[in-house]
Amino acid sequence: MNLRQQLIQGLNIAMVVCSAFMFWKGLALVTGSSSPIVVVLSGSMEPAFQRGDILFLWNRNQYVDVGDIVVYNIKEKEIPIVHRVMREHKVIPEVKTKKRSARSKKPVHEPGKVRQLLLTKGDNNPTDDLPLYAYGQTYLDREDDIVGKVMGYIPKLGYVTILITENVYFKYALLGLLGLSTLLQKE
Amino acid sequence: MFSALQRFQGISSNVITAAIWISLFVALSSYAQLYLNEFRSLPAVIDHVKAVTTLKYSRGFGSRNREPKENSRIAFDLTADISDLFNWNTKQVFVYLTAEYEGQPSIPANKVTFWNKIITKKEDAVLNLQKERSSFSVWDVEDSFRQRNASLKLEWNIQPHVGLLLWGENKGSYELTFPEVKGSSSAST
Numbered sequence: 001m002n003l004r005q006q007l008i009q010g011l012n013i014a015m016v017v018c019s020a021f022m023f024w025k026g027l028a029l030v031t032g033s034s035s036p037i038v039v040v041l042s043g044s045m046e047p048a049f050q051r052g053d054i055l056f057l058w059n060r061n062q063y064v065d066v067g068d069i070v071v072y073n074i075k076e077k078e079i080p081i082v083h084r085v086m087r088e089h090k091v092i093p094e095v096k097t098k099k100r101s102a103r104s105k106k107p108v109h110e111p112g113k114v115r116q117l118l119l120t121k122g123d124n125n126p127t128d129d130l131p132l133y134a135y136g137q138t139y140l141d142r143e144d145d146i147v148g149k150v151m152g153y154i155p156k157l158g159y160v161t162i163l164i165t166e167n168v169y170f171k172y173a174l175l176g177l178l179g180l181s182t183l184l185q186k187e
Numbered sequence: 188m189f190s191a192l193q194r195f196q197g198i199s200s201n202v203i204t205a206a207i208w209i210s211l212f213v214a215l216s217s218y219a220q221l222y223l224n225e226f227r228s229l230p231a232v233i234d235h236v237k238a239v240t241t242l243k244y245s246r247g248f249g250s251r252n253r254e255p256k257e258n259s260r261i262a263f264d265l266t267a268d269i270s271d272l273f274n275w276n277t278k279q280v281f282v283y284l285t286a287e288y289e290g291q292p293s294i295p296a297n298k299v300t301f302w303n304k305i306i307t308k309k310e311d312a313v314l315n316l317q318k319e320r321s322s323f324s325v326w327d328v329e330d331s332f333r334q335r336n337a338s339l340k341l342e343w344n345i346q347p348h349v350g351l352l353l354w355g356e357n358k359g360s361y362e363l364t365f366p367e368v369k370g371s372s373s374a375s376t
Contacts, residue, residue: 047278047279047305047307048278048279048281048305048346065298065354066283066285066298066299066300066342067281067283067285067300067342067343067344067354068354069344069352084281086299086300086323087297087298087299087300087325088296088297088298089290089294089296089297089327089328090294090295090296090297091293091294091328092293092294092295094293114295117328123281123305127247128323130246130247138249138251139328150352151351151352152350152351152352153346153347153349153350153351153352154210154349155348155349181192184192
């Protein structure tokens with residue numbers, strides 16, 4: 001194997017990585033969601049979603065509806081949560097005259113613009129998500145917290161990513177196999 | 188080694204292509220069947236709704252700093268047949284009873300869920316409930332929402348085995364006025 005062949009192989013691998021990244025970012029652009037495809041990690045929405053199911057999100061609607069299944073983020077918690085919207089309240093925030101403290105990290109909301117407040121619950125959980133929210137938070141905000149609404153569903157296919165992230169041996173076995181196959185591959 | 192690897196690649200790509208086409212066919216044919224059944228115009232009869240408003244003082248019922256928070260519970264009769272929502276691609280149907288009402292001018296629209304049920308079998312899809320009690324105690328974003336007029340509706344969400352999720356509602360609604368707080372002196376007016 002000469003140097004030219006190895007360089008071409010390296011280029012091919014870079015192409016694959018780049019096109020995957022482009023596909024992901026393009027999808028994010030089309031759906032308006034920062035992470036348009038998610039894998040279910042917990043059983044809190046069973047029997048609708050099990051661990052390892054793949055969900056496709058859409059985030060271009062101004063409001064979400066009661067009954068919609070949404071993915072949301074909680075401040076200072078890393079893992080996004082997939083639960084169902086149980087209540088919505090459309091609220092027009094008052095104009096605040098009080099000066100905001102510089103330490104407050106809360107986002108500033110435009111006065112007079114309708115904001116949608118949401119309460120969520122996992123189908124398989126006995127109570128709503130209040131204990132999951134940040135300290136002092138009583139509702140989710142459509143604009144600030146929602147990553148997207150679940151539109152499409154493929155069962156089980158995402159279990160590979162759970163294996164990779166949670167099982168070290170599987171991760172190294174897969175990496176080793178990939179490396180081996182690129183070394184052995186010939187044009 | 189070399190040919191075995193190639194063979195494995197060939198077979199797996201064939202399997203993946205076949206799986207994509209089969210799931211596409213399953214999903215599309217199930218939507219066609221649902222539309223042929225006119226699944227968006229199923230009736231529901233909601234009747235004999237009795238609502239109770241109470242004051243709650245704990246965080247689990249929406250109260251903050253021990254301030255009283257109005258909570259509402261209902262009991263209702265429901266007759267609906269949603270077995271037309273079930274076919275070969277239906278994993279479950281999530282049915283839920285919602286109430287829509289207006290608040291103060293600064294809170295133009297509210298919608299809350301009083302009751303829900305997960306149905307996984309077609310045999311369980313004929314709902315004939317008497318004096319069914321709401322699944323949750325519901326509070327509003329404001330402290331008080333008594334004397335508001337709400338419209339109750341039965342809605343559903345179809346969860347498929349593969350494909351797109353579908354949402355819709357049954358025809359028929361019930362107008363409800365949230366009552367005064369139970370046991371309060373002003374309730375007699």
